[in-house]
Amino acid sequence: MSKYTEDDLREELKTKEYEYGFYTDIESETFPNGLNEDIVRAISKKKEEPEWMTEWRLKAFKVWKEMTEPEWANVHYEKPDFQAISYYSAPNSKPKYDSIDEVDPELLATFEKLGISLDEQKKLAGVAMDVVVDSVSVATTFKKTLAEKGIIFMSISEAIQEHPELVKKYIGTVVPQKDNFYAALNSAVFSDGSFCYIPKGVRCPMELSTYFRINQAGTGQFERTLVIADKGSYVSYLEGCTAPSRDENQLHAAVVELIALDDAEIKYSTVQNWFPGNAEGKGGVYNFVTKRGLCENNAKISWTQVETGSAVTWKYPSCVLKGDNSVGEFYSIAVTNNYQQADTGTKMIHLGKNTKSTIISKGISAGKSQNSYRGLVQISSRADNARNFSQCDSLLMGNECGAHTFPYIEAKNKSAQIEHEATTSKIGEDQIFYCNQRGIDTEKAIALIVNGFSKEVLNKLPMEFAVEAQKLLEISLEGSVG
Amino acid sequence: MELKEKLVSSFMAFENMVDIDSPVHDIRTEAIKNFEIEGFPTKRQEAWKYTSLNSVLKHDYSVFPKHENALEYKDVKKYFIHEIDCYKIIFIDGKYSSHLSQTTHDGIDVCLMSAALSKPKYRLVIENYFNKIASKDGLSSLNTAFSAEGAYIHIPKNKLVEKPIQIIHFSTGNEAALMLQPRNLIVVDENSHVQIIERHQSLTDNPVLTNSVTEIFTNKRAIVDYYKIQNDKKSASLIDNTFVNQKQESLAKVHTFSFGGKLIRNNLNFYQNGERIDSTMKGITIIGNKQHVDHNTLVHHIEPNCESHQDYKGIFNDNATGVFNGKVIVEKEAQKTNAFQANNNILISDKASINTKPQLEIFADDVKCSHGCTIGQLDESAMFYLRSRGIPEKEARALLMFAFSNNVLDSVKIPAIKNRITKIIANKLGVSIGFDL
Numbered sequence: 001m002s003k004y005t006e007d008d009l010r011e012e013l014k015t016k017e018y019e020y021g022f023y024t025d026i027e028s029e030t031f032p033n034g035l036n037e038d039i040v041r042a043i044s045k046k047k048e049e050p051e052w053m054t055e056w057r058l059k060a061f062k063v064w065k066e067m068t069e070p071e072w073a074n075v076h077y078e079k080p081d082f083q084a085i086s087y088y089s090a091p092n093s094k095p096k097y098d099s100i101d102e103v104d105p106e107l108l109a110t111f112e113k114l115g116i117s118l119d120e121q122k123k124l125a126g127v128a129m130d131v132v133v134d135s136v137s138v139a140t141t142f143k144k145t146l147a148e149k150g151i152i153f154m155s156i157s158e159a160i161q162e163h164p165e166l167v168k169k170y171i172g173t174v175v176p177q178k179d180n181f182y183a184a185l186n187s188a189v190f191s192d193g194s195f196c197y198i199p200k201g202v203r204c205p206m207e208l209s210t211y212f213r214i215n216q217a218g219t220g221q222f223e224r225t226l227v228i229a230d231k232g233s234y235v236s237y238l239e240g241c242t243a244p245s246r247d248e249n250q251l252h253a254a255v256v257e258l259i260a261l262d263d264a265e266i267k268y269s270t271v272q273n274w275f276p277g278n279a280e281g282k283g284g285v286y287n288f289v290t291k292r293g294l295c296e297n298n299a300k301i302s303w304t305q306v307e308t309g310s311a312v313t314w315k316y317p318s319c320v321l322k323g324d325n326s327v328g329e330f331y332s333i334a335v336t337n338n339y340q341q342a343d344t345g346t347k348m349i350h351l352g353k354n355t356k357s358t359i360i361s362k363g364i365s366a367g368k369s370q371n372s373y374r375g376l377v378q379i380s381s382r383a384d385n386a387r388n389f390s391q392c393d394s395l396l397m398g399n400e401c402g403a404h405t406f407p408y409i410e411a412k413n414k415s416a417q418i419e420h421e422a423t424t425s426k427i428g429e430d431q432i433f434y435c436n437q438r439g440i441d442t443e444k445a446i447a448l449i450v451n452g453f454s455k456e457v458l459n460k461l462p463m464e465f466a467v468e469a470q471k472l473l474e475i476s477l478e479g480s481v482g
Numbered sequence: 483m484e485l486k487e488k489l490v491s492s493f494m495a496f497e498n499m500v501d502i503d504s505p506v507h508d509i510r511t512e513a514i515k516n517f518e519i520e521g522f523p524t525k526r527q528e529a530w531k532y533t534s535l536n537s538v539l540k541h542d543y544s545v546f547p548k549h550e551n552a553l554e555y556k557d558v559k560k561y562f563i564h565e566i567d568c569y570k571i572i573f574i575d576g577k578y579s580s581h582l583s584q585t586t587h588d589g590i591d592v593c594l595m596s597a598a599l600s601k602p603k604y605r606l607v608i609e610n611y612f613n614k615i616a617s618k619d620g621l622s623s624l625n626t627a628f629s630a631e632g633a634y635i636h637i638p639k640n641k642l643v644e645k646p647i648q649i650i651h652f653s654t655g656n657e658a659a660l661m662l663q664p665r666n667l668i669v670v671d672e673n674s675h676v677q678i679i680e681r682h683q684s685l686t687d688n689p690v691l692t693n694s695v696t697e698i699f700t701n702k703r704a705i706v707d708y709y710k711i712q713n714d715k716k717s718a719s720l721i722d723n724t725f726v727n728q729k730q731e732s733l734a735k736v737h738t739f740s741f742g743g744k745l746i747r748n749n750l751n752f753y754q755n756g757e758r759i760d761s762t763m764k765g766i767t768i769i770g771n772k773q774h775v776d777h778n779t780l781v782h783h784i785e786p787n788c789e790s791h792q793d794y795k796g797i798f799n800d801n802a803t804g805v806f807n808g809k810v811i812v813e814k815e816a817q818k819t820n821a822f823q824a825n826n827n828i829l830i831s832d833k834a835s836i837n838t839k840p841q842l843e844i845f846a847d848d849v850k851c852s853h854g855c856t857i858g859q860l861d862e863s864a865m866f867y868l869r870s871r872g873i874p875e876k877e878a879r880a881l882l883m884f885a886f887s888n889n890v891l892d893s894v895k896i897p898a899i900k901n902r903i904t905k906i907i908a909n910k911l912g913v914s915i916g917f918d919l
Contacts, residue, residue, distance in 0.1 A: 072528065379857075381832060396847035399814050405842040410532075411857045414829040418857040420840070426847040 034083045037061060040188050043087060047157050050164060060177035060187030067181045073343040074372040074404055077286060077312045080251045087189045087222070151204055151235075152197040156224050159195035166197055170228055174257040174294045174320065182253040182314075183290040186222050190255070193224035198233035198264070207462050208237045223254040229264035229299075236267040238462060251286050252310075258293030258301055262323065265300040266293065269461055270317075271469055274309035276340050284311025284340070291315065297323030297352070304460045306469045307334040307342060308476040316374065318347035321355035321383075328357040331457040333469075335476045336369030336401070345375035345392075345406075350383040350416075359390035362454045365401035366477055372404040379416040386413060390420040395453055397427065397446075397477070447474040485539050485661075486521050490514065492545045493627060499546075500630055506599055509613050513626035520620030532805040532837040533776045538719040538745050541689045543661035545628075547575040551654045553685075555582060561650060561683045565898045568679070569647040571633045575654055576662045578631065592647055595632040595665055607636055611669050615725040615753060616695050622723050625695040629665035632694075637674040637704075646677040646896060651694075653718070655686025666696040670704040670732075677707040677896060684718040696724045700732035702756070707735050709899055713742040713906055716771065723749045730756030730785075737894060738765040739903055740775045741910055751780045752790065754816075759788040764890045766903070768883075768910050770799035770831075779808045783816040792823040795887045798834035806838040808853070814845045823853035828860065828886065860886075880913040 031039060040061045044054040069079060146153055152163060160167050177187040198204055229235050239256070252274065260266045268291075277284025287310035293301035303317040319328030330346040348357035357377065365371035373392045394403035405422045427449050435445030450473055451458070458466050493514045500507065522539060523530040551574050562570070569592045572582035578594055585593045591604075598604040599612075613629075616622045633649045653660050662682075670676055684690045700706050712720060720743055726734050740746050752761040767775045781790040796804045806825045827836045840853040860882045868878035884907065894900045908914060 381835075394842075394844070396844065396849075399817070399845070399847045401847070402843065402845040404844065405840070405853070407840060407855070409838045409855060409857065410835065411827075411829060411837075412832075412835040414832050414834065415859065416829065416857055417859070418855075420853075420855040422840070422842060422851075422853050424842060424844050424849060424851040426849075 031086050033086050035061075035085070035087055035189065039087055043189055043191070047160070049157075049160055052164075052168060053160055056172070056177070057188050060184050061189075063178040064181065064184035064188055067178075067184055069181050073314050073374070074370065074406070075312050075314060075341040075343050077341070080286060082185070085251060087191075145205060149202050149205065150199040151202060152195065153208060154195055156190075156193040156195045156226060159226075163195075163197070166228065167195065167226065170257070170259055171226055172257075174259060174292045175255050175290050180290060182288040183255050186224060186253045186255040186290070190222045190224035193226070193254070195225075196227045196235065196237065198229045198235045200230045201232040202230075203233065204235040208235065223252075225254070225256040226259075227257070227266060227268070228259045229261060229266050231261045232263040234265045236269070236462060238269045238271070238465060252288065254289045256289070256291040256317075258291075260293065260295050260299035260301050260326075262297045262299060264296075265302075267302045268293070268304070268317070269465065270303075270305040270307075271461075271465060271472070272305065272307045272309050272313070273472060276309050276338065277311040279338050285309065286312045287315065288312075289315040291317035292320065292347075293318070293328070294320045295323055295326035295328060298325045299323055300327040300329070302329040302331070302460070303346065304331045304457065305333070305344075306457070306461070306472065307332070307344060308472055310342075311340060313340075313342040313344055315344045316346055318349065319357065320349045320351065321357065322351045324352040325354045326352055327355070330357075330359045330361070331460045332361045333364070333454045333457045333473070334362070334371055334373075335364045335473060336366070336371045337476055338367040338369060340367075340369040342370070343372040343374055345373045347376040348378070348388060350377075350379045350386040350388070353382070353384045354386070355383055356387045357389075359388070359392070360456050361390075361392040362457055363392065363394040363403055364397070364450060364453070364473075364477070365394070365403050366397040368400045370402045370404070372406060373422075374406040376408040377410070377418060377420070379411040379413050379418070381412040383413050384415050386416045388416075388418045388420075390418075392422045393453070394422070394424040395426065395450070396424065446477065450474075450477060485543065488543075489545060489624065489628075490518055495546070496628060496630075501600060504599065506608065506612060506629075510627050510629065513613075513623040516618055516623040517620055517627055520618075520623060522620055529778060529807065532803070532807075533745070533747055533774065535745075538689075538691055541659040541691070543659045543689075543691055544657045545661055547577065547657055547660060549575075549656055550577055551575050551656055552581065553579070553652060553654065558582075558652060558683075558685070561652075561681065563646075563648060563679060563896075563898050563902060565901075566896070567645050569645055571647065571649045573631065573651045573664065575652070575656065575660060576631060576664070590638065590641055590643060591634065591636040593634050595634045595667060596630055598634040598667070599630070604634070604636075607669060608667075611697065611699055612667060613697070615697055615699075615727045615751075616723065617725065617751070621693055621721055621749075622695055625663045625665055625693050625723065628663045629695070632665040632667070634666070635668045635676065635678070637670045637676050639671045639673060641674045643674070643676040646679055649678065649680045651682045651692065653684045653688075653690045655684065655688040657688065659689045660691075662690065662692045662694070664692065664694045666694070668696065668698045668706070670698075670700050670706055672702045672704060675705040677709075679709045679711065679896075679899065681711045682714055682718070682720055684715040687715060687717045690714075690718040691721075692719070693721045694723065696722070698724065698726040698734065700726065700734050701729045703731045704729075705733045707895055708737070709894070709896070710736065710738045710748070711899075711903075712738065712740040712746055715742065716744055716773070718743050719745040721747045721749070724751065726750075726752045726761070728752065728754050728756060728759045728761065731758045732756070733760045733762075735762040735764075735893070737890070738763070738777070739906070740765065740767040741769065741906055743773065743775075745774045745776075747776045747778065749778050751782070753782045754784050754788045754790075757785050757787045759785075761788075761790040762893070763792050764893060765794045766887045766890050766907070767794070767796040767798075767804055768887075768907060769797075769802040769804070772801045774803045774805075776805035777807070778805075781810050781821065783810070783812045783819045783821065785815060786817045786819070788816065789820045790822065792825075793890055794825045795890055796825075796827040796836065797830065797883055797886070798827065798836055799830040801831070801833045803834070804836040804838075806836075806840070806855075808839070809841040810843070810851060810853070812842075812844045812846050812849055812851060817846050817848045819846065819849040819851065821849070821851040825853075825855040826886070827857045828883070829857065876911075877913050880908065880911040883907075883911060
């Protein structure tokens with residue numbers, strides 16, 4: 001005999017609400033909490049999407065309803081209530097502050113340390129700005145240069161309107177709607193994101209980041225990025241920002257799809273510094289991201305990431321090496337402090353012949369944080385002469401944090417050559433002593449050693465960001481010297 | 483009837499055969515309940531992701547053999563390490579064979595689990611050690627529920643056991659399909675030293691499934707050297723659950739040589755409850771056809787200043803599948819831990835596959851932990867070198883494979899075992915070698 005419990009009542013009320021259906025005012029700026037088919041339709045309508053896109057979202061929603069949240073990751077957190085989230089809110093155009101003096105001084109101090117220009121600081125903090133002639137003109141110049149080359153770079157909503165044939169052809173090909181719980185959720189409700197197409201044989205003349213940083217401040221909760229590099233093209237794309245983002249959205253479920261056609265190369269760099277919660281582990285962003293790239297013949301995809309923020313990170317940028325001679329790379333630094341938890345790594349799926357992959361992962365844990373590397377290297381039986389090298393190093397600071405490695409290696413081809421190595425260590429007292437002796441204080445010494453530890457990855461970042469990322473590491477580990 | 487139901491229902495029949503008033507029986511009843519809940523592991527469980535038991539569970543195993551069977555020594559001599567003098571504990575279809583065995587109570591106890599469970603003089607040891615470290619998963623619980631027979635070895639303080647102890651389980655094939663559940667308990671007290679060799683051998687092609695649990699306790703400064711030789715018939719499968727609980731300054735070494743059998747799963751668990759402990763586990767796996775060998779190791783570093791070494795080599799031919807899942811956990815208190823793990827594999831055929839997952843979970847900062855894992859081929863230039871000196875391809879290949887697995891063989895302390903393993907490997911590779919390794 002089952003008793004009628006509170007849970008049942010809650011369940012009933014929930015379904016009842018749906019029974020009557022509810023009216024969604026698509027003119028309003030923010031949708032009511034909760035997720036159902038009407039909401040998905042409303043988001044699609046709001047964005048004036050064509051019918052196929054609406055159907056695509058609905059399909060994803062149907063799959064999502066059947067799925068349960070993954071629990072295998074080595075992270076513990078309170079599960080978000082998916083019915084308590086508003087799935088659409090129009091970007092707020094009203095500035096948060098009228099002048100920079102109102103901005104949290106702590107935030108400004110961080111900006112200062114990162115060496116971000118005053119105008120950018122204002123933009124990032126959400127301060128009302130006069131038209132800054134410089135950046136606008138810069139942006140316009142960029143736009144012109146890109147247009148001349150035939151490069152399409154716009155928000156994905158615009159792309160759905162303007163280049164439906166490209167979006168329709170490629171969206172969901174690398175990360176299908178039913179890929180995983182968060183990817184399905186994202187596919188159903190994604191609000192916006194970026195779209196980038198590099199035509200055949202074109203080498204994108206600039207880091208697409210620069211443009212990005214000036215023009216797109218708010219990124220939204222369910223971001224969708226689609227980058228297509230046509231045959232023989234090259235692009236370097238930078239996502240995120242070193243500046244700390246004080247975002248009130250707790251849950252971030254983004255999807256990034258990269259498609260590198262024959263002979264193309266995509267370099268995708270990420271710096272993630274979402275709000276990690278305070279020192280007691282309260283608050284902070286949950287960052288559940290699905291990133292995957294597909295390489296055709298002779299193509300190359302390189303992921304570089306610096307993860308310092310978020311309370312919980314769940315992220316595995318992957319490469320599907322479908323074409324012969326394709327190359328996948330993954331360079332990562334994940335820093336966790338206080339109560340942060342990161343479960344991050346990569347998947348390298350070798351399908352084509354002579355495919356190569358490199359994985360360099362550096363985990364730094366401090367405070368009471370948990371930092372996990374989880375990776376998969378899979379060599380299919382047809383992938384002759386596949387080559388993989390993986391290295392994951394962990395650095396522990398203090399004995400209240402943890403570093404974990406979960407590498408999965410599956411080889412089905414005899415000509416595969418796979419090497420994996422992992423080490424765990426701490427900063428040597430002799431190293432600190434050496435620095436102290438030469439007049440470098442302990443905090444600086446640790447920064448120095450950490451920088452050395454992560455150099456292999458920092459070197460892969462576009463220059464300007466490498467400098468900021470270095471400082472970011474320093475800031476993230478501030479106060480962790482024990 | 484499903485094997486699980488069959489086992490659960492035959493527990494009642496089992497109760498008629500054992501003393502149900504002994505405290506051990508409470509443990510058994512508890513365990514069968516646990517098995518009813520847990521059941522057999524499936525691929526959905528993370529630890530069993532790469533190993534499916536479906537193919538071995540489908541047979542209609544008889545749980546209790548009907549007849550007592552006898553074997554003549556001359557027929558089975560080749561399965562013994564007969565070159566050296568040993569204590570022997572021999573079982574035929576799960577029943578003790580006094581004819582083939584050589585046990586002792588002279589200063590040390592090398593005898594039977596059934597005796598230890600029933601006689602009052604062993605009560606204290608059984609109370610203190612029996613089922614104290616075996617895990618509560620489905621398979622171990624199943625074994626605990628049916629635990630009645632196996633090897634019982636107790637070495638008191640300050641004894642150096644001169645002769646190695648051989649434990650061999652024969653299955654005669656008199657049953658169409660047989661399931662065996664041997665339960666071993668090995669307690670080594672302070673400063674003592676013992677060497678043990680374990681082997682499971684089927685004599686016909688009838689399917690056999692062995693689900694064995696071995697609990698090993700090494701007290702202060704004790705040394706245990708354990709060799710598992712797994713070279714069974716293609717119809718026999720083995721699930722080996724070994725749990726080692728170590729006290730301070732003790733040394734436990736387990737070597738696993740897997741060459742035969744249909745499906746082998748080795749669950750090898752080390753718990754370090756003391757300082758300055760050394761745990762070593764090494765293995766060589768050379769398999770072909772459709773064989774499947776899964777090494778699942780765990781080293782739990784609980785206290786400071788301990789070491790662990792893992793070194794597993796695998797060579798996989800034909801449609802064979804290898805799995806290595808090594809887990810090292812270093813607790814917060816276990817500072818100055820030195821944990822090393824290596825897994826090297828060679829794939830010879832395009833249909834062979836290897837899945838490896840060397841895991842580290844580290845909560846202490848002042849530690850040295852590393853793992854390395856490779857999958858590759860024999861070095862072509864080395865092959866060329868050997869062949870240019872007139873060594874035929876097959877022999878050259880075998881030589882390189884010997885070299886590949888040599889550092890595992892190197893740490894084998896009993897020369898007779900080393901010779902035997904060398905011969906088995908040579909046999910496996912189809913060469914005859916005229917040298918000792």
